[in-house]
Amino acid sequence: MLNKTIRIGTRDSELALWQAHTVQECLENLGHKTELVPVKSTGDIVLDKPLYELGITGIFTKTLDIAMLNDDIDIAVHSMKDVPTALPKGIVEAAILERANVNDILVHKGLDFLNSSGTIATGSLRRKAQWLHKYPDHNVVDLRGNVNTRMQKLTNSNWNAAIFAAAGLERIDLKPENYIDLDWMVPAPAQGAMLVVAKEDDDFCKEALAKLNHEKSEICVHIEREFLRELEGGCTAPIGALAKIEGEEIQFKGVLFSLDGKEKVEVIKKVTVGAEQGLGKICAQEVLNNGGEEVMKEIKTMMK
Structure with a gap:
């Protein structure tokens, strides 16, 4: 065959x-x-x-x-x-x-704007909410298209910077010198x-x-996607999740933000490898019980 x-x-x-x-x-x-x-x-x-x-x-x-x-x-x-x-x-x-780089990166035209007002481009609700959570005075504009198109749009615009997944740029050798790692930003479930x-x-x-x-990658992304599935219920929302295997331990971090980035509900958990069954679901329930349910209701209302 x-x-x-x-x-x-x-x-x-x-x-x-x-x-x-x-x-x-x-x-x-x-x-x-x-x-x-x-x-x-x-x-x-x-x-x-x-x-x-x-x-x-x-x-x-x-x-x-x-x-x-x-x-x-x-x-x-x-x-x-x-x-x-x-x-x-x-x-x-x-x-x-096997999973590649999970981080988001900021491709910029100089970083002076970080301490003042700036315009950042991204088509992702998750990146937008996390950016506004950290930089509430910045303006976030929508950016669409494939990686090459988005990079070109940034070059041709008066924006200060745009957010990309590191893995995408690394895979096609498009990662420029003028970038910084956004290691504080929780990636999308299964990013990379x-x-x-x-x-x-x-x-x-x-x-x-x-x-x-690749078994380790499979374990991690399944936890992240289970977290996402449990939270979203068919609605797009600013959700980040990352599971990592360190030795015999799985470390998980999940976040849900309001669309404007003002509200943030976070969960952090550790379990032993082999005991991860249902971890994503448990973490999502914790987020919902700690204020996430109200945040999701508000998002659904605004998305209608």
């Missing part, structure tokens, strides 16, 4: 293609034949509306989901933070690759991780991809 060609679906942005090529290389090293099938997603085409206004969870993954269910592709490669916590019926997680999905009934692809799975 090694003669079956695995068709790899991917978005056609430079970063998405880099991710797909990485998976392609891994599979070919295992002796599989592969073919890349680039597909355009609505998230890439509609650039004039903030993501959360488009009203679709999984806007970047939807097109590939449809292509897979229509049997145009066999597997799809995603930035895991873009993938909804509930996958479509018939599609399953097949591999989570790549997910490969396959059809539930496709044992051939599932077996091939199982060899690419």
